[in-house]
Amino acid sequence: MVNTPTTRPSLGLANWMGVKTLYVKEVQRFFKIFSQTLIAPVITTLLFLAVFSVIFGSNRMVSGVPYVVFLGPGLIMMTILQTSFTNTSTSLIQQKLNESIVDVLMPPLSPLELSIGYILGGATRGVFVAISVGLTLILITPIGVHSVIFVIIYGLGAASMMSAIGMIT
Template identity: 50%
Template sequence: MINKNLNLGVRRDIGAVNWTALYTLYLKEVKRFTNVFLQTITAPMITTLLFVVVFSIAIDRNAGFIGIPFITFLVPGLIMMSVLQNSFANVSSAFMTAKVQGSIVDLLMSPLGPIEILIAHTLAGVTRGLCVFTASFCLLWALGILNFPNHFFWMLLFLFQGAFALATIGMMAGIWAQKFDQLAIISNFIIQPLAFLSGTFYSIERLPESLKIVAYCNPIFYAIDGLRFSFLGISDASPITGSLILFVCNVILGSFGWYILKSGYRLRS
Protein backbone atom coordinates (compact mmCIF):
# COMPACT_ATOMS: atom_id res chain seq x y z
CA MET A 1 0.00 0.00 0.00
CA ILE A 2 1.46 3.36 -1.08
CA ASN A 3 1.59 6.16 1.47
CA LYS A 4 0.00 9.08 -0.36
CA ASN A 5 1.48 11.54 2.13
CA LEU A 6 4.93 11.07 0.55
CA ASN A 7 3.78 12.77 -2.67
CA LEU A 8 6.23 10.67 -4.69
CA GLY A 9 6.86 11.99 -8.15
CA VAL A 10 5.09 15.25 -7.45
CA ARG A 11 7.09 18.37 -8.31
CA ARG A 12 7.02 21.03 -5.62
CA ASP A 13 6.86 24.59 -6.89
CA ILE A 14 9.52 26.58 -5.06
CA GLY A 15 8.20 29.92 -6.22
CA ALA A 16 10.00 33.19 -6.90
CA VAL A 17 12.01 32.91 -3.67
CA ASN A 18 13.10 29.66 -2.05
CA TRP A 19 12.27 30.72 1.50
CA THR A 20 13.15 27.35 3.04
CA ALA A 21 16.62 27.31 1.50
CA LEU A 22 17.12 31.00 2.33
CA TYR A 23 16.28 30.42 5.99
CA THR A 24 18.47 27.30 6.10
CA LEU A 25 21.48 29.19 4.72
CA TYR A 26 20.84 32.08 7.10
CA LEU A 27 20.63 29.69 10.06
CA LYS A 28 23.85 27.98 8.96
CA GLU A 29 25.71 31.29 8.86
CA VAL A 30 24.32 32.36 12.24
CA LYS A 31 25.38 29.06 13.83
CA ARG A 32 28.81 29.46 12.24
CA PHE A 33 29.59 32.58 14.28
CA THR A 34 27.64 31.66 17.42
CA ASN A 35 29.63 28.41 17.73
CA VAL A 36 32.73 30.56 18.34
CA PHE A 37 30.99 33.37 20.25
CA LEU A 38 34.08 34.09 22.35
CA GLN A 39 35.83 35.21 19.18
CA THR A 40 32.91 36.75 17.29
CA ILE A 41 30.86 38.40 20.05
CA THR A 42 32.76 38.49 23.34
CA ALA A 43 36.05 39.72 21.86
CA PRO A 44 34.49 42.78 20.14
CA MET A 45 32.62 43.58 23.35
CA ILE A 46 35.88 43.61 25.35
CA THR A 47 37.63 45.59 22.62
CA THR A 48 34.93 48.26 22.79
CA LEU A 49 35.35 48.50 26.55
CA LEU A 50 39.12 48.88 26.16
CA PHE A 51 38.62 51.64 23.60
CA VAL A 52 36.33 53.44 26.03
CA VAL A 53 38.88 53.23 28.83
CA VAL A 54 41.94 54.19 26.77
CA PHE A 55 40.52 56.90 24.51
CA SER A 56 38.46 58.58 27.21
CA ILE A 57 41.75 59.23 28.99
CA ALA A 58 44.07 59.90 26.05
CA ILE A 59 41.94 62.07 23.76
CA ASP A 60 41.07 65.72 24.29
CA ARG A 61 38.01 65.87 26.55
CA ASN A 62 36.56 68.65 24.40
CA ALA A 63 36.64 66.61 21.18
CA GLY A 64 32.90 65.95 21.20
CA PHE A 65 29.91 68.24 21.40
CA ILE A 66 30.11 71.20 23.73
CA GLY A 67 28.48 70.47 27.09
CA ILE A 68 28.53 66.68 26.68
CA PRO A 69 31.07 64.52 28.54
CA PHE A 70 33.53 63.04 26.10
CA ILE A 71 32.93 59.44 27.16
CA THR A 72 29.18 59.92 26.58
CA PHE A 73 29.95 61.24 23.10
CA LEU A 74 32.47 58.48 22.40
CA VAL A 75 30.58 55.30 23.27
CA PRO A 76 27.87 55.23 20.53
CA GLY A 77 30.50 55.71 17.84
CA LEU A 78 32.68 52.94 19.23
CA ILE A 79 29.76 50.53 19.37
CA MET A 80 28.68 51.30 15.81
CA MET A 81 32.26 50.93 14.58
CA SER A 82 32.39 47.47 16.16
CA VAL A 83 29.02 46.56 14.62
CA LEU A 84 30.18 47.60 11.15
CA GLN A 85 33.50 45.79 11.35
CA ASN A 86 31.91 42.55 12.54
CA SER A 87 29.16 42.66 9.92
CA PHE A 88 31.84 43.03 7.26
CA ALA A 89 34.02 40.29 8.75
CA ASN A 90 31.19 37.77 9.03
CA VAL A 91 30.19 37.79 5.37
CA SER A 92 33.65 38.30 3.88
CA SER A 93 35.12 35.42 5.89
CA ALA A 94 32.19 33.17 4.94
CA PHE A 95 32.83 33.56 1.20
CA MET A 96 36.60 33.56 1.53
CA THR A 97 36.60 30.36 3.61
CA ALA A 98 34.13 28.66 1.25
CA LYS A 99 36.34 29.48 -1.73
CA VAL A 100 39.54 28.30 -0.06
CA GLN A 101 37.98 25.06 1.18
CA GLY A 102 36.15 24.41 -2.09
CA SER A 103 32.74 24.27 -0.42
CA ILE A 104 31.55 27.19 -2.55
CA VAL A 105 30.57 24.55 -5.10
CA ASP A 106 27.93 23.23 -2.70
CA LEU A 107 26.44 26.71 -2.44
CA LEU A 108 26.39 27.21 -6.21
CA MET A 109 24.77 23.81 -6.85
CA SER A 110 22.09 24.25 -4.19
CA PRO A 111 18.55 25.40 -5.10
CA LEU A 112 19.48 28.96 -4.24
CA GLY A 113 19.38 31.94 -6.55
CA PRO A 114 21.52 35.08 -6.21
CA ILE A 115 18.79 36.91 -4.30
CA GLU A 116 18.51 34.14 -1.67
CA ILE A 117 22.29 33.97 -1.22
CA LEU A 118 22.50 37.76 -0.94
CA ILE A 119 19.71 38.06 1.62
CA ALA A 120 20.79 35.08 3.74
CA HIS A 121 24.43 36.15 4.02
CA THR A 122 23.76 39.85 4.57
CA LEU A 123 21.11 39.17 7.21
CA ALA A 124 23.52 36.82 8.96
CA GLY A 125 26.09 39.64 8.96
CA VAL A 126 23.47 42.03 10.32
CA THR A 127 22.58 39.50 13.01
CA ARG A 128 26.19 39.25 14.13
CA GLY A 129 26.42 43.04 14.22
CA LEU A 130 23.27 43.24 16.35
CA CYS A 131 24.61 40.56 18.69
CA VAL A 132 27.82 42.56 19.13
CA PHE A 133 25.77 45.70 19.78
CA THR A 134 23.58 43.94 22.36
CA ALA A 135 26.58 42.47 24.20
CA SER A 136 28.47 45.78 24.20
CA PHE A 137 25.41 47.77 25.25
CA CYS A 138 24.61 45.41 28.15
CA LEU A 139 28.21 45.53 29.41
CA LEU A 140 28.52 49.32 29.20
CA TRP A 141 25.05 49.84 30.67
CA ALA A 142 25.87 47.51 33.58
CA LEU A 143 29.03 49.54 34.23
CA GLY A 144 27.03 52.78 34.20
CA ILE A 145 28.84 54.10 31.12
CA LEU A 146 25.90 54.08 28.70
CA ASN A 147 22.24 54.96 29.16
CA PHE A 148 19.20 53.74 27.25
CA PRO A 149 18.63 55.42 23.87
CA ASN A 150 16.37 58.44 23.57
CA HIS A 151 15.14 57.38 20.12
CA PHE A 152 14.72 53.62 19.89
CA PHE A 153 13.43 53.68 16.29
CA TRP A 154 16.44 55.60 14.99
CA MET A 155 18.76 53.26 16.87
CA LEU A 156 17.33 50.16 15.17
CA LEU A 157 17.16 51.85 11.78
CA PHE A 158 20.77 53.02 11.73
CA LEU A 159 22.03 49.75 13.18
CA PHE A 160 20.31 47.78 10.43
CA GLN A 161 21.26 50.13 7.60
CA GLY A 162 24.89 50.38 8.67
CA ALA A 163 25.29 46.65 9.27
CA PHE A 164 23.57 45.78 5.98
CA ALA A 165 25.84 48.09 4.01
CA LEU A 166 29.02 46.63 5.49
CA ALA A 167 27.71 43.07 5.19
CA THR A 168 27.10 43.65 1.47
CA ILE A 169 30.56 45.16 1.04
CA GLY A 170 31.96 42.18 2.93
CA MET A 171 30.25 39.80 0.51
CA MET A 172 31.73 41.57 -2.50
CA ALA A 173 35.15 41.67 -0.85
CA GLY A 174 34.97 37.95 -0.05
CA ILE A 175 34.06 37.18 -3.66
CA TRP A 176 36.79 39.40 -5.10
CA ALA A 177 39.62 38.27 -2.82
CA GLN A 178 41.43 35.11 -3.84
CA LYS A 179 43.41 34.79 -0.63
CA PHE A 180 43.16 36.06 2.91
CA ASP A 181 45.92 38.61 2.37
CA GLN A 182 43.81 40.41 -0.22
CA LEU A 183 40.85 40.39 2.16
CA ALA A 184 43.03 41.88 4.89
CA ILE A 185 44.05 44.68 2.52
CA ILE A 186 40.42 45.74 2.08
CA SER A 187 39.75 45.56 5.81
CA ASN A 188 42.92 47.37 6.90
CA PHE A 189 43.23 50.00 4.18
CA ILE A 190 39.59 50.75 3.35
CA ILE A 191 37.13 49.71 6.05
CA GLN A 192 39.12 50.67 9.16
CA PRO A 193 40.27 54.09 7.85
CA LEU A 194 36.71 54.96 6.82
CA ALA A 195 35.48 53.93 10.27
CA PHE A 196 38.17 55.83 12.18
CA LEU A 197 37.78 58.98 10.05
CA SER A 198 33.99 59.09 10.29
CA GLY A 199 33.64 61.08 13.50
CA THR A 200 33.92 58.16 15.89
CA PHE A 201 36.30 59.98 18.23
CA TYR A 202 35.42 63.60 17.43
CA SER A 203 32.72 65.83 16.06
CA ILE A 204 33.34 66.68 12.43
CA GLU A 205 32.39 70.27 13.28
CA ARG A 206 35.94 70.52 14.61
CA LEU A 207 37.36 69.76 11.15
CA PRO A 208 38.38 72.39 8.57
CA GLU A 209 35.80 73.04 5.87
CA SER A 210 37.78 71.10 3.25
CA LEU A 211 37.86 67.99 5.44
CA LYS A 212 34.19 68.34 6.37
CA ILE A 213 33.30 67.75 2.73
CA VAL A 214 35.32 64.53 2.77
CA ALA A 215 33.61 63.42 5.98
CA TYR A 216 30.14 64.08 4.52
CA CYS A 217 31.05 61.85 1.56
CA ASN A 218 31.79 58.95 3.90
CA PRO A 219 28.61 56.82 4.32
CA ILE A 220 29.97 55.27 7.52
CA PHE A 221 29.81 58.74 9.07
CA TYR A 222 26.01 58.75 8.76
CA ALA A 223 25.71 55.36 10.47
CA ILE A 224 27.85 56.47 13.40
CA ASP A 225 26.28 59.92 13.59
CA GLY A 226 22.80 58.41 13.42
CA LEU A 227 23.41 55.99 16.27
CA ARG A 228 24.87 58.82 18.33
CA PHE A 229 21.72 60.82 17.68
CA SER A 230 19.55 57.95 18.91
CA PHE A 231 21.39 58.00 22.26
CA LEU A 232 22.17 61.70 22.73
CA GLY A 233 19.50 63.44 20.68
CA ILE A 234 22.09 65.59 18.86
CA SER A 235 24.16 64.96 15.74
CA ASP A 236 26.35 66.60 13.11
CA ALA A 237 23.89 65.76 10.32
CA SER A 238 20.14 65.37 10.13
CA PRO A 239 19.13 61.76 10.92
CA ILE A 240 16.58 61.89 8.11
CA THR A 241 19.27 62.89 5.62
CA GLY A 242 21.65 60.26 6.98
CA SER A 243 19.00 57.55 6.78
CA LEU A 244 18.14 58.44 3.18
CA ILE A 245 21.80 58.42 2.15
CA LEU A 246 22.32 55.01 3.75
CA PHE A 247 19.16 53.72 2.08
CA VAL A 248 20.40 54.80 -1.35
CA CYS A 249 23.83 53.28 -0.63
CA ASN A 250 22.21 50.00 0.41
CA VAL A 251 20.09 49.86 -2.74
CA ILE A 252 23.17 50.43 -4.90
CA LEU A 253 25.31 47.97 -2.96
CA GLY A 254 22.56 45.35 -2.88
CA SER A 255 21.97 45.64 -6.63
CA PHE A 256 25.69 45.40 -7.38
CA GLY A 257 26.06 42.43 -5.02
CA TRP A 258 23.14 40.67 -6.70
CA TYR A 259 24.70 41.26 -10.12
CA ILE A 260 28.04 39.83 -9.00
CA LEU A 261 26.36 36.71 -7.62
CA LYS A 262 24.29 36.28 -10.77
CA SER A 263 27.32 36.66 -13.05
CA GLY A 264 29.34 34.12 -11.03
CA TYR A 265 32.35 36.42 -10.93
CA ARG A 266 35.28 34.55 -9.31
CA LEU A 267 32.87 31.90 -8.04
CA ARG A 268 32.51 29.57 -11.00
CA SER A 269 36.12 29.62 -12.15
Protein backbone atom coordinates in the same frame (compact mmCIF):
# COMPACT_ATOMS: atom_id res chain seq x y z
CA MET B 1 6.82 22.70 -30.64
CA VAL B 2 10.25 23.69 -29.34
CA ASN B 3 11.27 22.64 -25.87
CA THR B 4 12.81 25.59 -24.10
CA PRO B 5 14.41 25.23 -20.71
CA THR B 6 12.39 26.73 -17.94
CA THR B 7 14.08 29.48 -16.00
CA ARG B 8 13.32 30.82 -12.60
CA PRO B 9 11.50 34.13 -12.61
CA SER B 10 13.65 37.04 -11.52
CA LEU B 11 10.84 38.38 -9.36
CA GLY B 12 8.17 36.24 -7.85
CA LEU B 13 8.45 33.00 -5.97
CA ALA B 14 11.63 32.60 -4.00
CA ASN B 15 13.24 29.63 -2.32
CA TRP B 16 12.64 30.91 1.20
CA MET B 17 13.50 27.55 2.75
CA GLY B 18 16.92 27.74 1.11
CA VAL B 19 17.41 31.32 2.30
CA LYS B 20 16.43 30.28 5.83
CA THR B 21 18.83 27.33 5.71
CA LEU B 22 21.72 29.54 4.59
CA TYR B 23 20.84 32.13 7.24
CA VAL B 24 20.70 29.50 10.00
CA LYS B 25 24.04 28.08 8.80
CA GLU B 26 25.62 31.53 9.04
CA VAL B 27 24.20 32.19 12.51
CA GLN B 28 25.31 28.78 13.76
CA ARG B 29 28.77 29.41 12.30
CA PHE B 30 29.37 32.52 14.39
CA PHE B 31 27.74 31.07 17.51
CA LYS B 32 30.04 28.06 17.23
CA ILE B 33 33.03 30.33 17.89
CA PHE B 34 31.21 32.50 20.42
CA SER B 35 34.34 33.75 22.16
CA GLN B 36 35.82 35.06 18.90
CA THR B 37 32.69 36.48 17.30
CA LEU B 38 30.72 37.92 20.22
CA ILE B 39 32.96 38.28 23.26
CA ALA B 40 36.11 39.55 21.51
CA PRO B 41 34.36 42.63 20.00
CA VAL B 42 33.06 43.56 23.46
CA ILE B 43 36.57 43.38 24.91
CA THR B 44 37.98 45.33 21.95
CA THR B 45 35.39 48.07 22.43
CA LEU B 46 36.18 48.30 26.14
CA LEU B 47 39.87 48.65 25.26
CA PHE B 48 39.04 51.46 22.81
CA LEU B 49 36.99 53.17 25.52
CA ALA B 50 39.81 52.83 28.04
CA VAL B 51 42.47 54.13 25.65
CA PHE B 52 40.41 57.11 24.48
CA SER B 53 39.41 57.94 28.06
CA VAL B 54 43.04 57.92 29.19
CA ILE B 55 44.33 59.88 26.19
CA PHE B 56 41.66 62.59 26.16
CA GLY B 57 40.84 62.54 29.85
CA SER B 58 37.60 61.65 31.54
CA ASN B 59 36.78 65.29 32.40
CA ARG B 60 36.63 66.47 28.79
CA MET B 61 33.27 67.70 27.47
CA VAL B 62 31.90 67.67 23.91
CA SER B 63 29.04 70.16 23.45
CA GLY B 64 28.21 69.88 27.13
CA VAL B 65 28.25 66.07 27.11
CA PRO B 66 30.93 64.08 28.95
CA TYR B 67 33.43 62.63 26.47
CA VAL B 68 32.81 59.02 27.52
CA VAL B 69 29.05 59.41 26.93
CA PHE B 70 29.78 61.04 23.55
CA LEU B 71 32.16 58.22 22.59
CA GLY B 72 29.86 55.31 23.52
CA PRO B 73 27.38 55.42 20.59
CA GLY B 74 30.25 55.79 18.12
CA LEU B 75 31.94 52.71 19.54
CA ILE B 76 28.68 50.76 19.27
CA MET B 77 28.26 51.79 15.62
CA MET B 78 31.91 50.98 14.90
CA THR B 79 31.34 47.50 16.29
CA ILE B 80 28.20 47.01 14.17
CA LEU B 81 30.05 48.03 11.02
CA GLN B 82 33.13 45.90 11.68
CA THR B 83 31.37 42.71 12.72
CA SER B 84 28.75 42.82 9.96
CA PHE B 85 31.41 43.28 7.30
CA THR B 86 33.69 40.68 8.83
CA ASN B 87 30.96 38.05 9.07
CA THR B 88 30.10 37.91 5.38
CA SER B 89 33.61 38.49 4.05
CA THR B 90 35.30 35.86 6.23
CA SER B 91 32.51 33.36 5.62
CA LEU B 92 32.92 33.62 1.85
CA ILE B 93 36.73 33.71 1.95
CA GLN B 94 36.89 30.67 4.24
CA GLN B 95 34.55 28.76 1.95
CA LYS B 96 36.71 29.66 -1.05
CA LEU B 97 39.93 28.63 0.72
CA ASN B 98 38.40 25.39 2.01
CA GLU B 99 36.95 24.72 -1.45
CA SER B 100 33.54 24.26 0.13
CA ILE B 101 31.87 27.19 -1.64
CA VAL B 102 30.52 24.65 -4.13
CA ASP B 103 28.26 23.38 -1.34
CA VAL B 104 26.62 26.81 -1.25
CA LEU B 105 26.51 27.33 -5.01
CA MET B 106 24.99 23.93 -5.89
CA PRO B 107 21.57 24.26 -4.20
CA PRO B 108 18.82 25.92 -6.23
CA LEU B 109 19.38 29.40 -4.84
CA SER B 110 19.43 32.46 -7.07
CA PRO B 111 22.13 35.11 -6.56
CA LEU B 112 19.54 37.31 -4.85
CA GLU B 113 18.59 34.52 -2.45
CA LEU B 114 22.26 33.83 -1.66
CA SER B 115 22.79 37.54 -1.03
CA ILE B 116 19.77 37.76 1.27
CA GLY B 117 20.97 34.78 3.32
CA TYR B 118 24.49 36.15 3.76
CA ILE B 119 23.33 39.72 4.42
CA LEU B 120 20.84 38.60 7.06
CA GLY B 121 23.52 36.45 8.71
CA GLY B 122 26.00 39.32 8.85
CA ALA B 123 23.38 41.79 10.06
CA THR B 124 22.32 39.36 12.79
CA ARG B 125 25.88 39.12 14.06
CA GLY B 126 26.19 42.91 13.98
CA VAL B 127 22.99 43.30 16.00
CA PHE B 128 23.99 40.65 18.56
CA VAL B 129 27.38 42.27 19.08
CA ALA B 130 25.81 45.75 19.26
CA ILE B 131 23.42 44.60 21.96
CA SER B 132 26.28 43.01 23.90
CA VAL B 133 28.47 46.11 23.59
CA GLY B 134 25.56 48.43 24.37
CA LEU B 135 24.64 46.56 27.54
CA THR B 136 28.28 46.50 28.62
CA LEU B 137 28.71 50.24 28.01
CA ILE B 138 25.48 51.03 29.85
CA LEU B 139 26.95 49.33 32.91
CA ILE B 140 30.11 51.46 32.67
CA THR B 141 28.95 54.82 31.30
CA PRO B 142 25.69 56.75 31.65
CA ILE B 143 24.66 56.33 28.00
CA GLY B 144 21.04 57.19 27.27
CA VAL B 145 18.88 56.36 24.26
CA HIS B 146 16.92 59.30 22.88
CA SER B 147 15.01 57.44 20.16
CA VAL B 148 14.76 53.67 20.09
CA ILE B 149 13.25 53.77 16.59
CA PHE B 150 16.28 55.62 15.18
CA VAL B 151 18.64 53.22 16.94
CA ILE B 152 16.86 50.26 15.33
CA ILE B 153 16.61 51.83 11.86
CA TYR B 154 20.21 53.04 11.69
CA GLY B 155 21.61 49.95 13.40
CA LEU B 156 19.86 47.52 11.04
CA GLY B 157 20.62 49.73 8.04
CA ALA B 158 24.32 49.95 8.87
CA ALA B 159 24.55 46.22 9.60
CA SER B 160 22.80 45.31 6.35
CA MET B 161 24.88 47.74 4.30
CA MET B 162 28.20 46.49 5.66
CA SER B 163 27.11 42.86 5.26
CA ALA B 164 26.38 43.58 1.60
CA ILE B 165 29.74 45.32 1.17
CA GLY B 166 31.43 42.34 2.83
CA MET B 167 30.11 40.13 0.04
CA ILE B 168 32.09 42.11 -2.54
CA THR B 169 35.42 40.81 -1.23
